[in-house]
Amino acid sequence: MTGESKNWILMATARAPTNIAVIKYWGKRDEALILPINDSISVTLDPDHLSATTTVAVSPSFEKDRMWLNGKEISLSGGRYQNCLRELRNRAGEYTDENKGIHIEKYDWNKLHVHIASYNNFPTAAGLASSAAGFACLVFSLAKLMNVKEDLSQLSTIARQGSGSACRSLYGGFVKWTMGNEMSGSDSIAVQLANETHWDDLVIIVAVVSSRQKETSSTSGMRGSVETSSLIQHRAKVVVPSRILQMEQAIRNKDFSSFARLTCADSNQFHAVCLDTSPPIVYMNDTSHRHDLFHNYRIISILERWNRHEGTPMVAYTFDAGPNAVIVAPNQKVAIDLLQRLLFYFPPARDNELSSYVLGDKQILHEFGLESLSSIEGLQPPPEAKDKAPAQRYGGDVSYFICTRPGKGPAILVGEDQALISCQTGLPK
């Protein structure tokens, strides 16, 4: 390794999206390598609304590997961070910057320490797949910094070792994680089924029911299910393989009603497996407020009633390992009808601004013609509720909504102003 002094700092910044599984990953056959017991399929969400941004820096002056998440220093000693760092260092390439007089040999990367700063533009560890965006971003930015010449599918095997669902966040659009058969995990990779432009009419609304950290992590929850649930075996061996084929076909043909039926059925089966676990896991009410139990089922029953009333699925819903609902509409028009229902049943608590209650893509609000909170108060009940007079409203039960859509995969951000680490101090700005 050569350089004019020990003071140079080399950096890379990237942004990576989260993803929402429509056929769920739940259960590992190898805990250390994070190898799943079934394939899964996800939709990548628009990084403008839900993403991690990570800056990674390297300098001979750094004394140890360090990481800051959302401004707070966290430990990198955990096996998952260590596995990702090791795999990337093993694949690192030579790097030369003649202007700065920097030359790093392949083997130098094992001696150089990194500083990592990351920021999520949405709540961390609340069942919104922060670990997926976070590990995808970490791997993508380190691969750029360390000049790793591997394709995205190879990088997905590294991100997988940070958090299983992270491997699917290396691509935009619609993504399949193939479980693979190899003991080494070399064929347990993510592949893109279609990019984000393939089915760009879809609108996705996330109802954030609680941004509080959950009590049972996905990791320990799925371990419990593998050890104690008999339903999970039937799911992995019989149900998921056939659903994967049907879901691939639904995505290929942009067949919304099949997509919606499969998405809802798979979410509900995943939560059934959680209930079939001993002791049972109940993610949909796993929050401090007991009434949260009801508004998850309220969301499901409101959407199911609407779908039944129309005789065909208008929207699809899915819940991960937390109480937040992710709802997919086939187009902007139905998304407006959906938002109308959501805001009718779940108006904001008093003192809330509309702009902080409906986040993300604001276009939908404008098309809807909703400009202020007072217009929500005047909303009429939807037609399917007419026979159930008077329709009850649950003010304050939802913290906020995020309107988004299928989005693109990770990208490198250029320019020092985008970096989260100062190029003078090597510390978070």
Ligand SMILES: Nc1ncnc2c1ncn2[C@@H]1O[C@H](COP(=O)(O)OP(=O)(O)OP(=O)(O)O)[C@@H](O)[C@H]1O
């Ligand atoms: N931006 C990030 N960069 C690196 N690691 C992150 C980042 N964001 C989150 N993580 C890691 O992911 C952990 C949270 O993962 P966890 O699975 O508990 O929640 P989640 O991903 O939000 O929910 P779920 O995966 O169930 O949808 C954090 O404690 C941290 O270790």
Ligand SMILES: C[C@@](O)(CCOP(=O)(O)OP(=O)(O)O)CC(=O)O
């Ligand atoms: C319910 C899920 O969101 C589970 C995600 O689990 P994680 O990927 O967070 O688990 P680990 O691999 O142990 O880190 C379904 C899914 O994303 O497929």
